[in-house]
Amino acid sequence: MTTAGQARNAFPAMRIFVFGLEVTEDVLSCTVNMQDGRSPNTCEFVLVSPLDRYIVTERDIHALYDTVNLPEIILPTAAKETFDHSAAQKEIGNLLDVELKARVSRDIQDETKRRILRAKVVERTPNVTQPDINAVSSTTTTPGKFAAMTGDALTYPFQVGDCIFHSNDAVRVFWRDPFKPDDWYFMFTGFITDWTDTVTADNERTVTLRCEDPSRILRYSRFSNNAGQFDSATRQERDNVVNNQANDGFHDLNLEEFMHTILFGSAAAGIVKAKQDSIEAAGKFNLRRVSVNGSTTTPVVEKGAGSFNQSKSAVFRFSPGKDQNDAIVVANNEQIITLAAYQRHIGHKVTSSDLGDLILEGKESEVPGIATGLLRDASGTILTSEIIRIIGDLPHLYPVDNGRLFILTPDVLAASADREILTKDVGGSIATYTTWTTRLKLIYDVCERIDFSFYASPKGDLICEMPLHDFSPQDFGGEGGAVTVPTKDTISWERTFTDERVRTVMIADWSPLDGYAETGGNQETVGSLPGVASIPHLFPQFGVRQERAERRAFIGSEAAATVYANVVLNQMNADARSAHVQMLPKLSLLWPNRPIEFTGDTPDGYAERPYIATTRTITHALVWNSDMSMSVDVNRIRGWAGQVDENRVRLYEPLGGFGGEPLNYAILNQTISPPASTKALSGRDRDDLSRIVEENINPLDISVQRLLSK
Amino acid sequence: MSIDLGDVFNSLMGLTPGAGSSADARAAMVFTSTQRQLILLDTDLIPATKHTRSTTGGIIDPAREAQRLDERNLTLERAMPIITMAVNPKSVRFTQPKRFVKKDVRNGSVFFHFTNSKGQNNDILTMTFQGNTGNIDLGGSVNVSERNPSAMQSGTAIDAQNRIEQDTGALRKLMVWLNLYSLSREPMIFTHNGSIVENEFRITYVSQVIPQPIDFIGFFSKVIEFEENAAKPNSRDYNFEFTVTRTEPDLDDVVSHVLTGIQQRNALQASETATLLTNTNGQLVTI
Numbered sequence: 001m002t003t004a005g006q007a008r009n010a011f012p013a014m015r016i017f018v019f020g021l022e023v024t025e026d027v028l029s030c031t032v033n034m035q036d037g038r039s040p041n042t043c044e045f046v047l048v049s050p051l052d053r054y055i056v057t058e059r060d061i062h063a064l065y066d067t068v069n070l071p072e073i074i075l076p077t078a079a080k081e082t083f084d085h086s087a088a089q090k091e092i093g094n095l096l097d098v099e100l101k102a103r104v105s106r107d108i109q110d111e112t113k114r115r116i117l118r119a120k121v122v123e124r125t126p127n128v129t130q131p132d133i134n135a136v137s138s139t140t141t142t143p144g145k146f147a148a149m150t151g152d153a154l155t156y157p158f159q160v161g162d163c164i165f166h167s168n169d170a171v172r173v174f175w176r177d178p179f180k181p182d183d184w185y186f187m188f189t190g191f192i193t194d195w196t197d198t199v200t201a202d203n204e205r206t207v208t209l210r211c212e213d214p215s216r217i218l219r220y221s222r223f224s225n226n227a228g229q230f231d232s233a234t235r236q237e238r239d240n241v242v243n244n245q246a247n248d249g250f251h252d253l254n255l256e257e258f259m260h261t262i263l264f265g266s267a268a269a270g271i272v273k274a275k276q277d278s279i280e281a282a283g284k285f286n287l288r289r290v291s292v293n294g295s296t297t298t299p300v301v302e303k304g305a306g307s308f309n310q311s312k313s314a315v316f317r318f319s320p321g322k323d324q325n326d327a328i329v330v331a332n333n334e335q336i337i338t339l340a341a342y343q344r345h346i347g348h349k350v351t352s353s354d355l356g357d358l359i360l361e362g363k364e365s366e367v368p369g370i371a372t373g374l375l376r377d378a379s380g381t382i383l384t385s386e387i388i389r390i391i392g393d394l395p396h397l398y399p400v401d402n403g404r405l406f407i408l409t410p411d412v413l414a415a416s417a418d419r420e421i422l423t424k425d426v427g428g429s430i431a432t433y434t435t436w437t438t439r440l441k442l443i444y445d446v447c448e449r450i451d452f453s454f455y456a457s458p459k460g461d462l463i464c465e466m467p468l469h470d471f472s473p474q475d476f477g478g479e480g481g482a483v484t485v486p487t488k489d490t491i492s493w494e495r496t497f498t499d500e501r502v503r504t505v506m507i508a509d510w511s512p513l514d515g516y517a518e519t520g521g522n523q524e525t526v527g528s529l530p531g532v533a534s535i536p537h538l539f540p541q542f543g544v545r546q547e548r549a550e551r552r553a554f555i556g557s558e559a560a561a562t563v564y565a566n567v568v569l570n571q572m573n574a575d576a577r578s579a580h581v582q583m584l585p586k587l588s589l590l591w592p593n594r595p596i597e598f599t600g601d602t603p604d605g606y607a608e609r610p611y612i613a614t615t616r617t618i619t620h621a622l623v624w625n626s627d628m629s630m631s632v633d634v635n636r637i638r639g640w641a642g643q644v645d646e647n648r649v650r651l652y653e654p655l656g657g658f659g660g661e662p663l664n665y666a667i668l669n670q671t672i673s674p675p676a677s678t679k680a681l682s683g684r685d686r687d688d689l690s691r692i693v694e695e696n697i698n699p700l701d702i703s704v705q706r707l708l709s710k
Numbered sequence: 711m712s713i714d715l716g717d718v719f720n721s722l723m724g725l726t727p728g729a730g731s732s733a734d735a736r737a738a739m740v741f742t743s744t745q746r747q748l749i750l751l752d753t754d755l756i757p758a759t760k761h762t763r764s765t766t767g768g769i770i771d772p773a774r775e776a777q778r779l780d781e782r783n784l785t786l787e788r789a790m791p792i793i794t795m796a797v798n799p800k801s802v803r804f805t806q807p808k809r810f811v812k813k814d815v816r817n818g819s820v821f822f823h824f825t826n827s828k829g830q831n832n833d834i835l836t837m838t839f840q841g842n843t844g845n846i847d848l849g850g851s852v853n854v855s856e857r858n859p860s861a862m863q864s865g866t867a868i869d870a871q872n873r874i875e876q877d878t879g880a881l882r883k884l885m886v887w888l889n890l891y892s893l894s895r896e897p898m899i900f901t902h903n904g905s906i907v908e909n910e911f912r913i914t915y916v917s918q919v920i921p922q923p924i925d926f927i928g929f930f931s932k933v934i935e936f937e938e939n940a941a942k943p944n945s946r947d948y949n950f951e952f953t954v955t956r957t958e959p960d961l962d963d964v965v966s967h968v969l970t971g972i973q974q975r976n977a978l979q980a981s982e983t984a985t986l987l988t989n990t991n992g993q994l995v996t997i
Contacts, residue, residue: 006818006819007818007820007821008818008819008820009820009821010820010821010822010823011822011823011825011829012824013821013825049907050908051899051906059906064816107905109905109906110905178822392980414981485818487816488815488816488817488818489815490815490816491813491814491815491816492816536973583815584820603817613929624824625809625811625824626811627811627813627822627832628811628813628822629813690863707718
């Protein structure tokens, strides 16, 4: 016999769309991985490929390009792949397109493959110039100007054995909450990156597709920061994608300005323009998006990266004490907001508002049936299945790279320290010599410096947020992301303490002038002291473990250096206590940098290892008809040492107690107010201790009574 | 779809109902495959219907085909495009497990039900057939062609009648069984007109619990299994499994349709009973 609630039913379901085509019925398994490290999030799913449904076969190539059946179209050499752009050749191209589409419709038997090939086979990028290195004669000592072959390049080339999906094909993955079948969640948004075609001895054919989130665009978008001081020869004309708007580095930019500049380009960012008048005007180019259900062409800012949605982006300033539903709009999409309201705004549960939030600007009217033709329930609400179908089917109207940028920063850093010490002085500025890097690396560098997290959400939005490790799930008002996990939802865990990760003192240098550090000078040269952060509470146990913070930015004041020392000390100690937990799938928990509480509740009322930790990596796996599970890697574990708040709710403390974390964002923002004593039960005043115990400890707890009697 | 399968079988066998016990179809079962249907079409006897049939992929009307085969005297040709069970299996077992997985957690268990678009967690339906060929001793049987009046012109009518009465149906049963065996060995894919075609196997089935004809479409999970046993010199025990990937019409619709029919019939009977129990003034009569 089982107690009520011990045996539960769950109903997994998922829907996956690639290039606007739903492939759900062929999915064997799907794994989603979210983290806030230095790489994009990933998703991997395995498709059965009956009769090579997802692979181009020789039969397909014959069906497409066999010239025997193309008597009217005389193709020039290699013209199947590239065409001259003369009017005559264009006409040939048009004729060929008609013929190719007809062939696909007639000769490709599998409907899935037919739909993909029909959409892709005629897509070309016009006026591509390809230097012909074969033009160099072997007898020529100095190569002349290479003969160029100009024409249309196939956007989606096919070769025998290739997957019919290509890199950068749009992918949307939705899962149903197995415990609340009404609720569906965005689980992943991104692009196809890799594929593997597997054929076994038993002729079992599967295709594994791997995907990365939209932030991968930034990885391939190069950036020359502060170019020209030492090696002006390597300017952007050598690299078409290099942006020179930031030749003066990021001096004088705070985090928001930096993020907007790097994503949307300097001129588009606007906020930069007032400071850098010499910035060139924002150019635009047309970006064509294709799916099996149509295509769109829209202008995209040339100097930005990708085509993220600037107009719907927002900066949130976290301020405690606001009503959970309250958000005070400051200006330019800047809002003062609570964590609950913030999480609600960026959440990944599928709702009807997604149809308006995620659509390409100005394309609302192009969604079939958007006005009246959508399936609704009796109350008139659009069915969730309909929302998923529209967003999944129409990636040319709901692009996966049309996400918004959401930034969450603290409204204040401390009473005496403006937040800009963190987001500007420490976060900003960089080396004075030229570095060739990528936009994504720059973002990671800046965020890492100030302990911020940068990642793409399951919905495809880019998130740049302050550390949330000091807060509790309750601060998020029950919204997804930060959750409480009861014992019955856990399967197994490993919790580790690593002594080597503990430091107790951190020193951060600063210098009065930018570039001064590169000459070997620091604050001591001008008779000042470095910034210091220390944790005396840990000295008795670990001693003085001093470390000098790596200088990764220009820090121009002792106050900024002290903040930086605290940030680095926090980062260093974060991994001292970590855990890996296998648990039941909680689809709302798909966010890194979120506090998660393991209650450890037991039938006898005594919690078994309760703690709050911060999510770093979350992995959801669904193997159809076999398994559905998730695992979470957490760090910054906060345990319970006996303290409760005025509502008798447990106060979880970091390593060494509240005094063990000088820079505590929760205390800073007054979401928690621990007593002055950092260890209630270690107080020396026995009367006081007795009072605390009397107020907070169950008097029937014999073990505590016994402890007190000693 | 409304086909009297008993008549179909009889016409396929070239018999009239009641002509012999071994020729009667005891349960309505017809087997075929895409490949056999296409081979039939490739004889090009009915060009006008060729395109329609190849695109719809539906089963060929057995009655019509039987008539056509009769015209060509092809009733017992080596490869039967449509196989009717000459001796029905002694049992047909329908097995359909549920798709769920039990996962133990720290304080209890969770059952993950993997459901389809209807919310059902039904797994794949498997049909298991078990039976005996019946008497396949050809010594006691006569060739069907000898039953054909045109083939018996040399003998007297009485001789012909005697020979028919001696017919045990062994030849027909053996050929049907061998065709079924051959069907279970057919490839899953084959090339037709330059294209790779998936070979779908199809069982048209009618029984007391499924009175409406339904097509079970799928594949043989194994080649027919049989045993040569000295204790049964003139017959063979056999069994095979058939994995159903879909049905036409939907099995749920068929069951629902049958239930509706039963309910309507019950309602009608109740109405008739009520009528009988009312007097001339329309008042209920107490019995």
